[in-house]
Amino acid sequence: MISKKYKDMLSNKSIIRQFSEFAIARGAQIGYENVFDYSLGNPSVSPPQKFTDTMIDLLKNKNSVELHGYSQSLGIPAVREKIANYLNQRFGMNYTKEHIFMSTGAAGAIAHALRCVTAPGDEVLIFAPFFAEYWSYVNLSGAIMKVVPANVEDFQVNFEAFEEMLTEKVTAVLINTPNNPSGAVYTSKTLKRMADIMTAKSEEYGHDIFLISDEPYREIVFAGTEAPYVSKFYSNSICCYSFSKSLSIPGERLGYVAVNPECTDAEYIADMCGQVSRGIGHNCPPSIIQLAVAECLDITSDLSVYETNRNILYKELTSLGFECVKPGGTFYIFPKAPEKDAVAFCEKAKKYDLVLVPSDDFGVPGYFRMACCIDTEKAVRSLEAFRKFVQDENYFR
Amino acid sequence: MISKKYKDMLSNKSIIRQFSEFAIARGAQIGYENVFDYSLGNPSVSPPQKFTDTMIDLLKNKNSVELHGYSQSLGIPAVREKIANYLNQRFGMNYTKEHIFMSTGAAGAIAHALRCVTAPGDEVLIFAPFFAEYWSYVNLSGAIMKVVPANVEDFQVNFEAFEEMLTEKVTAVLINTPNNPSGAVYTSKTLKRMADIMTAKSEEYGHDIFLISDEPYREIVFAGTEAPYVSKFYSNSICCYSFSKSLSIPGERLGYVAVNPECTDAEYIADMCGQVSRGIGHNCPPSIIQLAVAECLDITSDLSVYETNRNILYKELTSLGFECVKPGGTFYIFPKAPEKDAVAFCEKAKKYDLVLVPSDDFGVPGYFRMACCIDTEKAVRSLEAFRKFVQDENYFR
Ligand SMILES: Cc1ncc(COP(=O)(O)O)c(C=O)c1O
Ligand SMILES: Cc1ncc(COP(=O)(O)O)c(C=O)c1O
Numbered sequence: 080m081i082s083k084k085y086k087d088m089l090s091n092k093s094i095i096r097q098f099s100e101f102a103i104a105r106g107a108q109i110g111y112e113n114v115f116d117y118s119l120g121n122p123s124v125s126p127p128q129k130f131t132d133t134m135i136d137l138l139k140n141k142n143s144v145e146l147h148g149y150s151q152s153l154g155i156p157a158v159r160e161k162i163a164n165y166l167n168q169r170f171g172m173n174y175t176k177e178h179i180f181m182s183t184g185a186a187g188a189i190a191h192a193l194r195c196v197t198a199p200g201d202e203v204l205i206f207a208p209f210f211a212e213y214w215s216y217v218n219l220s221g222a223i224m225k226v227v228p229a230n231v232e233d234f235q236v237n238f239e240a241f242e243e244m245l246t247e248k249v250t251a252v253l254i255n256t257p258n259n260p261s262g263a264v265y266t267s268k269t270l271k272r273m274a275d276i277m278t279a280k281s282e283e284y285g286h287d288i289f290l291i292s293d294e295p296y297r298e299i300v301f302a303g304t305e306a307p308y309v310s311k312f313y314s315n316s317i318c319c320y321s322f323s324k325s326l327s328i329p330g331e332r333l334g335y336v337a338v339n340p341e342c343t344d345a346e347y348i349a350d351m352c353g354q355v356s357r358g359i360g361h362n363c364p365p366s367i368i369q370l371a372v373a374e375c376l377d378i379t380s381d382l383s384v385y386e387t388n389r390n391i392l393y394k395e396l397t398s399l400g401f402e403c404v405k406p407g408g409t410f411y412i413f414p415k416a417p418e419k420d421a422v423a424f425c426e427k428a429k430k431y432d433l434v435l436v437p438s439d440d441f442g443v444p445g446y447f448r449m450a451c452c453i454d455t456e457k458a459v460r461s462l463e464a465f466r467k468f469v470q471d472e473n474y475f476r
Numbered sequence: 477m478i479s480k481k482y483k484d485m486l487s488n489k490s491i492i493r494q495f496s497e498f499a500i501a502r503g504a505q506i507g508y509e510n511v512f513d514y515s516l517g518n519p520s521v522s523p524p525q526k527f528t529d530t531m532i533d534l535l536k537n538k539n540s541v542e543l544h545g546y547s548q549s550l551g552i553p554a555v556r557e558k559i560a561n562y563l564n565q566r567f568g569m570n571y572t573k574e575h576i577f578m579s580t581g582a583a584g585a586i587a588h589a590l591r592c593v594t595a596p597g598d599e600v601l602i603f604a605p606f607f608a609e610y611w612s613y614v615n616l617s618g619a620i621m622k623v624v625p626a627n628v629e630d631f632q633v634n635f636e637a638f639e640e641m642l643t644e645k646v647t648a649v650l651i652n653t654p655n656n657p658s659g660a661v662y663t664s665k666t667l668k669r670m671a672d673i674m675t676a677k678s679e680e681y682g683h684d685i686f687l688i689s690d691e692p693y694r695e696i697v698f699a700g701t702e703a704p705y706v707s708k709f710y711s712n713s714i715c716c717y718s719f720s721k722s723l724s725i726p727g728e729r730l731g732y733v734a735v736n737p738e739c740t741d742a743e744y745i746a747d748m749c750g751q752v753s754r755g756i757g758h759n760c761p762p763s764i765i766q767l768a769v770a771e772c773l774d775i776t777s778d779l780s781v782y783e784t785n786r787n788i789l790y791k792e793l794t795s796l797g798f799e800c801v802k803p804g805g806t807f808y809i810f811p812k813a814p815e816k817d818a819v820a821f822c823e824k825a826k827k828y829d830l831v832l833v834p835s836d837d838f839g840v841p842g843y844f845r846m847a848c849c850i851d852t853e854k855a856v857r858s859l860e861a862f863r864k865f866v867q868d869e870n871y872f873r
Contacts (some may be wrong), residue, residue, distance in 0.1 A: 080594070080595070080598070080683050080685075080686070081592070081593060081740055081741045081744070081745075081748075082591060082592050082593060082595055082648045083595070084595070084596065084739070085591060085592055085748040085751045085752055086748055088748070088751040089744060089747055089748065089751065090840065100634030118561065119546075120718075121545050121546050121617065122541070122545070122833065124541065125541055125542065126540055126544055132534050134535050134536050134571065134764075135532055135536070136533050138528050138531050138535075139532070143522045143523055143528065143724075144520065144521065144522055144724065146727070146729050147523055147724060147728055148518050148519070148726060149516075149720075149725070149726045149727050150519050150727050170561060182757070183580075183757060183758055183759065184759065185757075186758070186759055187756070187757035187759075188758030189757055190755065190756050190758075191757070194482060195478070195479050195482055196477060196478060196479060197477070197479065197582055198477070198480070199481055201477070206713040215754040215755050216755065218755075219752075219755025219756070220755065227659065239648035250477045254680050257754040263596045265674065274719060286477050288477075289477070310626065323546075325858075327541065327544060327546060329544070329546045330543070330545050330546050331544055331761050331762045331763060331764060332545050332760070332761070337782075343478055344478045344483070347483055348478075349477070349480065349538060350486055351478075351485070351486065354482045354485040354612075355482055355616075357485075357609065357613075357616065358582060358586030358610040358612050358613065358615075358616025358617065359584070359587050359616070359756040359758065360579070360581070360582075360583035360584035360586055360588070360613060360760060361580055361584060361587075361756065362569075362581065362583055362584075362585070362587070362729060363729070364729070364762075365725075365728045365729050365762045365765055366727030366728060367725065367727070367728060367762075367765075368529075369760055382562040418853070465638075466584070
């Protein structure tokens, strides 16, 4: 019989997608180059040439039966080992390949990690503003998502609310730094305080509380911002990484779970991810992508455009009058809407061919998100549209 | 907190894997070429050259931001459309792209299909002998797997048991033809009778009973065997296909769900698969693999070796005295063990460097499976080992 649960979900259309569809439809009318489409977090730069060259080399020179054969369900051992070594060198960790599970992007990593450290009915805390898909990652795992209200001052953590909501029912906390949509990067101070609270509460409740750290923007951090490695601060932690943004290969779906070697049952969790995978038929990410990425661990795409765009947009928007916390990383910027209803604001923006996403789905009303992963030339052209929009609507008078 | 459910699963080691690990360990001692490793269903032939050429062409000539960018969560629309058209031409169906969901192999397809047409607690019928992973696909979806005993006569369906077990609690039936491990291919007669029973029972119970058809071996069917297209026989059916075996790319993880256009809610199910995916963080299969496979829908690897091996092994094993239903397809052969305890038999076989898998995990005791996806030269060399084994152990005297 047709599943009611999944059928009912169909009516819940993502607002990001709705705005993105407008951008595409409008593009068909006036040329997509004339639509200032800030809706989607799709990288705008090419993968490193080395990624492409490695793919071609594998296809031309590696035995094709081996290359395309089933790989082990936790991922290709040599790839897992390379990742462990890389993380150890870079962050002074003690991973071995047994702590690494290859996943389909950060999405897969989070979904697997959640199932390993929660049981159905457990509460998972996340922090506003948050990536809208967290709703499905958490709730479809059987756990219950609770949203800690935003600290709108600087988009670090609202500690008062966090402490209050960290009840005995909570078995996992999911954070995302650098953050989509705010662009905030959690400081050492934030992470230390968070870890202290979680340690104290774990002791008080007599059970583990895991910290799941979603880090797809780890490599997109701007000058002057420090991006500490989350797992250094708390033992019961799991890092969820993705190559989607650092190597500009989101469609190839590769990431990993890195289990803190000091956490409870550290030696089992990656293996448990393998069991989760069996149930959802995932098995493992594509082998050729694993092998190609393994050659690119210490490089990234040329990510400089994101900082250039952040600089241009932050400067112009704030000088027009927008309130905005300056992003320390990612390719998002998250200004306050100049009217209470962010949806109404973003609807009006469409008239200027500005496609901005209202913040409601990110768990904090009254803001809008711009995904600044577009050509700088287009970002610059969009400034005029912003100026006209602000003037016509008499904002900031 | 660590999930008890997934941790407990770790102790449940697959017997196939245990035998396969023996093969690898033994190979390290005497050279893998001297181990007659019939344990794993890993294709032994190369993908078609066109697959490799298309991959290289995409990497060299397609805009890399587009090529590797996020694709839509149901799969790339043009690829889904090509698959729909291909199936329509070949099998006289009426699919549109809305009925196709791109999955990570047949594994992903089955796991998604199950969630779309069952609710937790529903019963799902499967037929012995069955692919051992069905246990995890079904049970981890929340449904309950019930095994219809084998028809050991010809490994078609045990209809008496089927009718009896098709109670009101059953909302889905999962079949696999051509079958792993038996090699049997369901005849039109079998499928027609199955459909008639399911139609009658659906009416009697007043609810849909879906037929999920697992078809990764569709292209591996031998001369003289007819392999009817399952979805032609029953409206409430979902085809789960994989390119793992037909194109020899199991490590690249690509398959699809094809929803019968005549089933209940046909227009929603692929979309619902997309919702299932969100929860498990799967999103969609790798885009470059989707695009390359789309150019190879009407070709396969050179699969002839599997028929050659089937002929050689079937002839020799039966002439030695083994009882065996002649496989009509796949690359498996499933003879009866000449002693009651198939595990004991397969343990003894190891002495002859014959790595055979006992049938217990496939839901029928007393048989063994050979995955004949090895070089014919090696299959031929293994015959001598079989002869010696049978003689030494005084089987068939
Ligand atoms: C915060 C965050 N987490 C997870 C994801 C999922 O990314 P992936 O493509 O690696 O699955 C995204 C994608 O945009 C994201 O922004
Ligand atoms: C009967 C059967 N179903 C499903 C699968 C899973 O295959 P895939 O690699 O397409 O996920 C296999 C793999 O061997 C199989 O034999």
